Structures are given as C-alpha cells and as structure tokens.
Amino acid sequence: MKRHLYAFGSLCRGEIDELSDVDLLACVETQDQARTIDTGRFSVYTRDRIRVLWREGNPFAWHLHLEAKLVFASDGADFLRELGVPREYEKADEDCVKFMRLFEESVQSLHSTSDSQVFHLSCIFLAARNFATCYSFTRGSPIFSRRSPLLIESPVALSTDVFDTLVRARVLSTRGIGEALTPHEISVAVRACPQIHDWMQSLLPSEVSV
Amino acid sequence: MSEFNNRIDAQRRILRIVNGSRNLREELFGLSSGALERWARANNVGQHDPLLELLNQAASKLFFLSNKSQEQITDEYQSLSAEVAVLTERIQAATSNASL
Numbered sequence: 001m002k003r004h005l006y007a008f009g010s011l012c013r014g015e016i017d018e019l020s021d022v023d024l025l026a027c028v029e030t031q032d033q034a035r036t037i038d039t040g041r042f043s044v045y046t047r048d049r050i051r052v053l054w055r056e057g058n059p060f061a062w063h064l065h066l067e068a069k070l071v072f073a074s075d076g077a078d079f080l081r082e083l084g085v086p087r088e089y090e091k092a093d094e095d096c097v098k099f100m101r102l103f104e105e106s107v108q109s110l111h112s113t114s115d116s117q118v119f120h121l122s123c124i125f126l127a128a129r130n131f132a133t134c135y136s137f138t139r140g141s142p143i144f145s146r147r148s149p150l151l152i153e154s155p156v157a158l159s160t161d162v163f164d165t166l167v168r169a170r171v172l173s174t175r176g177i178g179e180a181l182t183p184h185e186i187s188v189a190v191r192a193c194p195q196i197h198d199w200m201q202s203l204l205p206s207e208v209s210v
Numbered sequence: 211m212s213e214f215n216n217r218i219d220a221q222r223r224i225l226r227i228v229n230g231s232r233n234l235r236e237e238l239f240g241l242s243s244g245a246l247e248r249w250a251r252a253n254n255v256g257q258h259d260p261l262l263e264l265l266n267q268a269a270s271k272l273f274f275l276s277n278k279s280q281e282q283i284t285d286e287y288q289s290l291s292a293e294v295a296v297l298t299e300r301i302q303a304a305t306s307n308a309s310l
Binding site: 040098101102105109113115116118119120122123126169172173174175176177180 | 212214215218219221222225226229230236237238239240242243244245246247248249
C-alpha cells in the first residue's frame with residue numbers, strides 16, 4: 001500500500017530552538033494502515049481525508065501545501081504536490097472569532113480560579129497564535145510560525161518576555177517539558193491579557209461580533 | 211460554541227478537577243502524554259494508578275487537542291463528547307479516592 005511521509009512545521013521553516021519539535025505527517029491509503037502508525041510521532045491522515053482538506057481550502061491544507069517537504073514515498077511520487085493548489089480559504093473571519101472566544105474563555109478561567117493557570121495561559125497562546133495565522137490569510141501571506149502574533153503586519157503589543165512565557169506554558173501543556181512558570185511570570189502574563197484582547201478586537205472586521 | 215472550543219472546555223474541566231482537588235507538588239499542565247508523564251513523575255503517581263489511567267483515557271479521546279496544535283484549526287475531530295463526559299465524572303470520583 002502507498003505511504004508518503006512529510007516533514008512540516010518549524011523544522012521546514014528553519015525555526016530551531018530549544019522548544020522546537022519535529023512535525024511529521026503520514027499520508028496513508030486506509031484507516032487500517034493508519035492504525036499501525038504511532039500517532040504520538042506522526043499526524044496520520046488518509047489520502048481521501050487530505051483530498052477533502054484540499055477541496056475545503058482548509059488552513060491545514062495550505063500549511064502543508066506551502067511548507068511540507070517529502071521525506072519518503074513508497075511509490076516515488078509526491079502525493080501532496082500532485083494535489084496542486086488547495087481551494088481558497090474563506091473562513092478566516094469565522095475562525096478568528098472562534099479563537100477570540102477561546103481567548104476570552106481562558107481569561108475568564110484565569111480570573112475565576114487560582115488553579116490550572118499554566119493551562120489557561122497555554123490556551124491564550126493557542127488562541128493568539130491561531131488567530132494571527134488565520135488573520136494572515138486575509139492579508140495574502142499566511143504565517144504558520146509559532147511567533148505569528150509577532151510576525152503579522154499588525155503585531156500584538158507584547159514584550160518578548162511575556163510572549164515567551166506564553167510559549168513556555170504551551171510547551172508545558174502539550175509536551176510536558178521546560179521550567180515550570182513562576183508566580184511572578186504568571187502574574188505578568190495575566191496583566192498583559194488586555195493588550196491581546198485589544199489587538200484581536202482591532203483586527204476583526206467591524207461587522208463581525210464575538 | 212464550536213466543536214473546537216467545546217473540546218478545549220472539556221480539557222479545562224478535567225484539569226480543574228485534578229488541580230483543584232488537592233495539594234500537588236506540581237499541577238497537571240495539560241492532557242498530552244508528555245504533561246501526564248511529567249505530572250505522574252512529579253507527584254509520585256504510579257503507572258497503574260486508577261486516576262492516571264482515567265486521565266490517559268481522556269487524553270486519548272482528546273488527542274488532537276492535546277498534542278497537535280498545528281492542526282487545531284482543522285476542526286476535524288470525531289464526536290467523542292459523551293465519552294469524555296463519562297470519563298470526567300469518573301475522574302471526579304477518582305480524585306476523591308486518590309492517595310496523592
């Protein structure tokens with residue numbers, strides 16, 4: 001059965017630092033074939049599912065189209081390249097609203113209890129990063145970097161220290177590695193949340209409500 | 211609320227049950243395999259601890275949320291909310307009985 005393996009993400013952008021991981025994609029023919037692959041190491045998709053993402057103009061399809069590098073092909077072909085250009089991504093505003101809601105729920109959680117602060121901050125990072133990536137599509141130049149909120153043409157007004165605290169929260173949550181955040185770091189990051197809110201609000205079209 | 215946000219909310223509820231229930235040496239930071247391993251190590255939770263096993267089950271249901279931030283804008287998740295809700299109740303019960 002055919003199998004195509006790709007690298008994507010920070011490795012393909014040359015963004016290598018102590019928190020970088022290696023994103024790998026496996027494109028397979030059947031669900032049975034998918035079940036034989038370690039999903040802890042690979043994002044596993046059937047070829048049919050990938051084709052659907054392409055037809056939907058899904059941001060992940062664009063991410064793969066623009067960044068993925070073929071590592072192995074059982075048949076010598078480049079499956080993703082052969083799919084051509086994905087359909088235009090048309091849900092950027094809708095997705096930006098979704099991520100702003102996630103941001104607001106996470107801020108509410110930060111203020112309503114004293115536990116799970118690292119997780120709430122990790123969700124704030126996720127919301128800001130995905131918001132910026134979706135917004136970057138509307139400007140004609142998608143940015144998939146972890147630092148997309150700082151790289152788009154209207155970047156968030158956060159200090160590097162605060163942004164790095166949010167990145168560390170995300171890495172603690174998703175991979176369990178890194179120094180735990182100190183109460184001071186958490187407090188400084190929480191105080192910066194209104195800046196993230198104002199940034200998101202300023203980038204949403206005026207007719208869109210959250 | 212979108213399916214994506216619902217699943218974050220499910221994860222948030224589980225973490226608050228675990229982190230709000232007792233004095234931990236280190237909180238649980240997420241439901242990724244790496245975060246669960248770190249939490250178990252930091253709090254001397256055994257590999258076969260019933261609470262850890264339930265958390266691992268919940269993590270597998272929410273796998274895409276926990277581990278795959280690159281894909282979290284795809285919304286391509288199976289409908290597992292009922293199973294996660296049952297697991298959340300069992301985690302709530304297990305935290306009452308855990309020896310941490």
